[in-house]
Amino acid sequence: MQDILFDFISKYISLTDDEKNAILSLDIFRSVMRGTILLQEGQKTQDNYFVLKGCIRKYYIINGEEKTTAFFTEMEGITPQCAISTTPSEYYISCIEDSILIVSNTEMGIEVNRKFPKFDLMCRMLSEELLAKQQIDFDEFKTSPPEQRYLNLLQKRPDLLQRVPQHQLASYLGIQPQSLSRLRARIFKNNKS
Amino acid sequence: MQDILFDFISKYISLTDDEKNAILSLDIFRSVMRGTILLQEGQKTQDNYFVLKGCIRKYYIINGEEKTTAFFTEMEGITPQCAISTTPSEYYISCIEDSILIVSNTEMGIEVNRKFPKFDLMCRMLSEELLAKQQIDFDEFKTSPPEQRYLNLLQKRPDLLQRVPQHQLASYLGIQPQSLSRLRARIFKNNKS
């Protein structure tokens, strides 16, 4: 399990055994059961979540309705806004599969960076990469109607369609569950004829 | 004009006169006329753009139609994806007002960072800030229907509605120009009665 992490890190920087041990000694691995709510609206936290295995989901509750805006699967992570700005969270984060996460917090980050400056480099690469990816996703979302957004998802993250409940996918696509159902039926019908 | 820049920078780090001069010696200020296309689809560039005064716009051409996905006004900047990944650009960047920009490139960034490491700190703060802001924007976009998106924009960036042509705003909101027109008429009518 640790190997998954180190394999991932090795894409960005190389670690000595000392450094690896320093990370392991932080005791950051956590098994989380499906359904666990990691962060609630109104709550404050310093924790960041990184998924080694499984899937977590970010959602708002607006007028009593859940609005899912992101899924994080293997090798993806989230730093909640409230961990940076220390304002209470506007959204929820919950676990939609039994998962293995790395839960780190800001203090630990600073600590590790002080000891091993190269971590800083990795963080920076990661956040640049993330920013770029997100920009592309946002552009794609804006420039596509719902049906196209669904087809894009089918191409880019086919796994999500399997592991995530339909109604959560719907709001991720910016539509109602019924519309997603209908849209899928439409695509299927047009594909046949 | 330089003061605008240094005022901005001072929010993140403090500069000595030496450092200021080093920046000025790079000759990065550029006046750009409205209508100028800074970056074209298919083109490669190392340049980053930061707006001191004016407004620039990022857009795709999809099926012969312009799709505007972002505007950058005073104290906002853009690092095109192609400047990082060295793949050709998928979008255009053009100037929609006579503007004063800072045009820097990756080499210069490295150069400056080598001489003045604190710049690195600022870049990191900026990109974190940007990432957070963008995440919020994206969530808001996903969770709101077009009319709400328009009202949000009215609140958050009222200046844009003044300085940007309607049809560009429309695609920024993810809809057709005619729909924006209609939507505005609808809001106005409902406000009255």
Next chain:
DNA sequence: TAAATTCGTTCACTTAAGTTAAGAAATTAC
């Protein structure tokens, strides 16, 4: 296992956005 809940689909209906076209208003070019 039975009951309860959640989930996905379908339907009928409403509302809003896409599309095509036309014309007025504003801007730009000459």
Next chain:
DNA sequence: GTAATTTCTTAACTTAAGTGAACGAATTTA
């Protein structure tokens, strides 16, 4: 200052998404 172009609005029509309700299927809970 006029012509040409671009931009914005309106309208009629089409298509798709929102809404409320119903129902079976799947899943969860007791």
